[in-house]
Amino acid sequence: MAVLSFGNGHTWSDFAYTSPNRSEICDPKPTIFGYLKNEHICGRPLGLRFDKKTGDMYIADAYFGLLKVGPEGGLATPLATEAEGVPLKFTNDLDLDEEGNVYFTDSSTKYQRRNFMQLVFSSEDSGRLIKYDPNTKKATVLVRNLQFPNGVSLSKDGSFFVYCEGSRGRLMKYWLKGEKAGTTELMAILPGFPDNVRTNGNGDFWVAIHTRRSLYTYLCASRTKLRKFLLKLPIPIKYHYLLSINGRLHALILKYSPDGKILQVLEDTQGKVVKAVSEVEEKDGKLWIGSVLMSFIAVYNLD
Numbered sequence: 311m312a313v314l315s316f317g318n319g320h321t322w323s324d325f326a327y328t329s330p331n332r333s334e335i336c337d338p339k340p341t342i343f344g345y346l347k348n349e350h351i352c353g354r355p356l357g358l359r360f361d362k363k364t365g366d367m368y369i370a371d372a373y374f375g376l377l378k379v380g381p382e383g384g385l386a387t388p389l390a391t392e393a394e395g396v397p398l399k400f401t402n403d404l405d406l407d408e409e410g411n412v413y414f415t416d417s418s419t420k421y422q423r424r425n426f427m428q429l430v431f432s433s434e435d436s437g438r439l440i441k442y443d444p445n446t447k448k449a450t451v452l453v454r455n456l457q458f459p460n461g462v463s464l465s466k467d468g469s470f471f472v473y474c475e476g477s478r479g480r481l482m483k484y485w486l487k488g489e490k491a492g493t494t495e496l497m498a499i500l501p502g503f504p505d506n507v508r509t510n511g512n513g514d515f516w517v518a519i520h521t522r523r524s525l526y527t528y529l530c531a532s533r534t535k536l537r538k539f540l541l542k543l544p545i546p547i548k549y550h551y552l553l554s555i556n557g558r559l560h561a562l563i564l565k566y567s568p569d570g571k572i573l574q575v576l577e578d579t580q581g582k583v584v585k586a587v588s589e590v591e592e593k594d595g596k597l598w599i600g601s602v603l604m605s606f607i608a609v610y611n612l613d
Contacts (some may be wrong), residue, residue, distance in 0.1 A: 328353035330385060353371050373401075400416060429477075502520065521566040
């Protein structure tokens, strides 16, 4: 699959891609889960970040690991496909600090993205938070035993970054500087399954919530034996999904201060415009909203 750019002519065009396979099997499929079939062949770019000094774009691809592509686009160059000898199984999101170090998440060492439903409902905890050093070209694990870690975003002053832990519904903080450097702490308990998180110009954090949690989800999360029993039953995984979201998806976006105080809640309770928010980026008084389940980007005016 490709990374698209939005040109001055207000049209989308291919900018970069992570897999050399550009055959017709990599064309997007119209069904909600149809795209999962060939993702491991075609690639699935998730996290995207630009290096403001060089113009290079760093890509977290769910199947091909951490990659980089120059300002002209094209086929991305792999940077890391493993960390400390363990292959990257589900590379998810990333961010860069001023020194060019890349902090990224590997959501699981057991499940690939095409099996993300099993990952969610099993609460499997092999996820990792990883640092890639461009000088040594090595990837080092910072935090282990995470349940579906995904979004990553550096603080405005660079003293810490936050990351989402999807299955536990938590926003976590990892300190890079000061007395707490190298430690983590809980920043906020979230009301649903978080996806990406992004820092705005004021240093606050916008968190995209894929969906709220249902009673079914809470019961399964707190009862390991019940969860494992239900997963063994001949129940299609899509029904587990419907039960976990109360049968309906709708948009939920939260803004947090650097110290974890909730500042704003935006919600499309009926899901009339936006469903299952995956990404939210603030720019020039507007929120740009994306979702893995939407074929468009929504724009919300904050003024």
